[in-house]
Amino acid sequence: MDFWLTSLTPFESEALRLSFKVALWATLASLPFAIGFAWLLARHDFWGKSILNALLHLPLVVPPVVVGYGLLVLFGQNGALGPFLQDVFGITIAFTWRGAAIAAAVIAFPLMLRAIRLSMEAVDPRLEFVARSLGASRLRVLATVTLPLTLPGIVAGLSLAFARSLGEFGATITFVANIPGETRTLPLALYTAINTPGAETEAGRIVVISILLALMALGLSELAARRVTRAVHGI
C-alpha cells in the first residue's frame, strides 16, 4: 500500500485516503440502522409501513443535490441542528469529513437497507418460530437465527453501500463543499481536475485510480460473499 501511495501525487493520495475514511465510516455507521429498519420492515406489520418504506428509500430516488441541500439546512452552521451539535457535543459537521461521511451514509443507506431486508425476508420464519417455541427471547432469535442467516445480505449491503459512498458526489459538494484534505474525495478531486483547463493528465490519473479502486472493492466483496454463503449454507 505504501509503495502505491508513494507513486501518487499528494493531491491524489490525499483524496484517496479521504475517500476511504469517509466511505468506511459512512458504511459502518449506517449498518446498525440498516439492520434495525430491515428487521422492522421484514418482520413486522404496522400502520404507515409503506410510508416509512417510501421515506427510507427517498435518498435513492431524489437527486443527491436535494439530499445535500437538506443536510445543509439541517446541519449547516446556521442549520436547525448544526449549532446545537456544535455547542452541546462540540461536534462540527459543516465543512468537515464527518459531514462528507453523513452525506455518503444517507445516500447509500437505501441500498444497504434493501439488500439486508431482501435477505432477511428470505429467511424461513418457521426457523424463528421453532427457536421462540424452545424458549429463546426475540432478541436471541434475532442474534442467533435471523442475523446469521441474513449474513450474505449484510455483506452485499455493506459492499454496495461502500461502493456508493466512494462515488458520492452531488450531496457531498452541496453539503460540505470541496475542501482539500477535508471533504475533497476522489470524485470531487476529479471534478476539480475536469474544471481546470489543461489538467487532462490529472483527470486521467484519477479516473484510473477510481476504476482500480472499484475493481478492488468488487473483488473483495465477491470473495467475502462466497465465503459467507459457504459458511451459511454449508456448501
Add this chain to the structure above:
Amino acid sequence: MTHRIWIVLALVLAIALFAISLWQIDPQREAIRAQAANPQKDAPTIAELPDPHAVPQNVPVGDGPDIRIFAASSIAPVLEDIANVYESNHAVDITIITAASSALARQIEHGAPADLFISANRQWGHYLVDKGLVADHEHKALLTNRLALVIPAGAEQPSDVPDLHLTIDELTENDRLKNQILHLSNRGRIAICEPTAVPCGIYARQTLEALGIWDQARILPAANAQATLAWVERGEAAGAFVYASETTGNDKVQLVLLVPDALHDAIIYEISTLKDGPAHNEALAFLAFLDSAPAQRLLIMAGFLPPNGLTEP
C-alpha cells in the same frame, strides 16, 4: 388500509403544494431583476439614450437565431438584463450559459457551441486564443472589477488589530486587512473561488499570498463567483472574497473593505468571439451593442468599471 395511505399521501401532497405556492421568491431581488429587465419604467435615462442598433419596434421578438454566450458567473446576472433589453428590439434569442471562466473555457475547448466567451481574467480567454478557437482580432478587454472582502449581513465586523493588545502606533492598510482576515478565519471559513483555476479564486489566492497568510487562512473553495457569494449570503462562511460588483444592491452581505488593487493581478473581463459560433454575425452585432451607452450604463449600474483605456496587448 391501503386506501387510507393514499388519502394521507394525497393530503400531504396538497398541503405541500399549497405551502410552495405561498413560498415566494425574495421580492427584493425580483424587483431589481424586473427593473433591470424593463428599464423604461424606472430608469428613463436608459430609454432616452439612442440605441444605435435599434430596428423598427414591430420586429417579431424571440424566434430569431440563438446567440449563445458563455459568461463568467460574476457577470451573468447583468448580462441577462442586457440581453433582455437587446432581445426586446432585435429578432434574436440570447442564451447565457454560466459557470466559472475556467470551466467554460474547457467546455468550449471540447466543442461546446458558443458564440461569445466572457472570461473574468486574461488567462482563459488567451487559452482559447492559443487553441486557435477565437476569431481573428475578436478578443478584447470589456470591463474591470475589484475584489472585496465581505461578511454576512448582520455579522460583526472583524477587528483590524492583532489579538495581542500590544500598543502599535501605526498599522499599514495591509496589516489591517491581514488581521481582519485572520479574525474571520477564527470565526469560520472564508469562501473563495477554487484557487487554482477559477479567476476570482486566483485573485483571492494572490491577495492572501501577498499578505503572507495563504497557509493560515482557513478557506472554503467554491466552484465559481456566484457559489462563493451564496456561501457567505447563507452565513455558512464567516466571510468571502467576492467581486465588488456582486455587493452592489446586495443586502445579504456587508462590505469589510475593497482589497487594494496592488495585492493581485488587475481584474479584467475579456470577451472573445469564437470562430465556430453558430450565430457568428448576430454575435458581432451584440458585441457592438455591449459598447453602446445603454449597455455600458447597465454594466456600471451593476457595479462594473469601464476598462480604463485598457487595450488588447
